[in-house]
Amino acid sequence: MSTNSSDASLRQCLSHFATGVTVVTCADDAGRPCGITANSFSSVSLEPPLVLWNIAKSSNSLEAFLKARHFAFHVLSERQEPLSEHFARTDHTRFDHIDFEMSDEGVPILPGCIAVMRCSIFKTHDCGDHHIIIGRVERFEFGDGDPLLFFRSRYRSIADDRS
Ligand SMILES: Cc1cc2nc3c(=O)[nH]c(=O)nc-3n(C[C@H](O)[C@H](O)[C@H](O)COP(=O)(O)O)c2cc1C
Structure with missing residues (x-):
């Protein structure tokens, strides 16, 4: 166990908290779909x-999420690592080759999660270099499948822990 106080070391320390991975989606005020990979999800x-x-204040999607009235969390399955990588890239054409449906509220919904x-x-709360976005769950669905995990800056799966 090492003791340190630099930003890089704190980031490394935080990476020891294992999480699932979500893609959070909304539409911007022109109705264009937005999505971002996020593991800061928490139940409240x-x-x-x-x-x-x-959401980081540096994110290109910040304005869309702060103006949106609705958004959706998609909890990714262990098969969806490419989707996580896709939505972690800065790219304004993120939905061009992605399968999705627009909900009645105008939020992109991704299949297979x-x-x-x-x-x-x-x-929403302005908090340091991020904004905290709290959502009220209006509808939810869930199914089978193992989750994609993220631990020490790497993707993992539940099966890894058994080997
Ligand atoms: C596993 C993983 C988890 C992430 N979690 C978050 C998060 O909770 N909040 C956030 O703002 N960015 C998070 N990111 C980074 C964003 O996905 C990435 O910076 C962003 O999509 C880059 O594009 P943007 O600048 O258009 O937002 C995460 C990335 C990965 C790979």
Whole structure:
């Protein structure tokens, strides 16, 4: 165990918290689909049903998410690592070759995920170099399949832990 205080070391320390991986989607004010890979998802409350994530102020999608009234979390399956990498790239044509459907609220919904939570914006908080976005879960669905995991800056799967 090492003790350190630099930004790089803190990032490394934080990477020891294992998470799942989500793609968060919304539409910008021109109705164009936006999506970003995020592992900062957390559940907050059951009554009311609230969940959150954090978006970097440097993200090209920041304005779209701060203006959006609805967004969706997609919890990725272990087969969806390419989708995670796709939505982690800065690219304004991110949806050109991606399978999705627009929900009634105008939010892109991606198929093949192990869980989807459709949210309305509940609150946002300006917090350091990120904004915290809290969503109220309006509808959700989930199915079978193992999750894509992220630990120490690498993708993992549940099966890794058994070998
Ligand atoms: C596994 C993983 C988790 C990520 N989690 C977040 C996150 O929670 N919040 C965030 O703002 N960026 C996160 N990122 C980075 C964004 O996906 C990436 O910086 C962004 O998509 C780049 O494009 P943009 O500048 O257009 O947003 C994550 C990336 C990866 C690979």
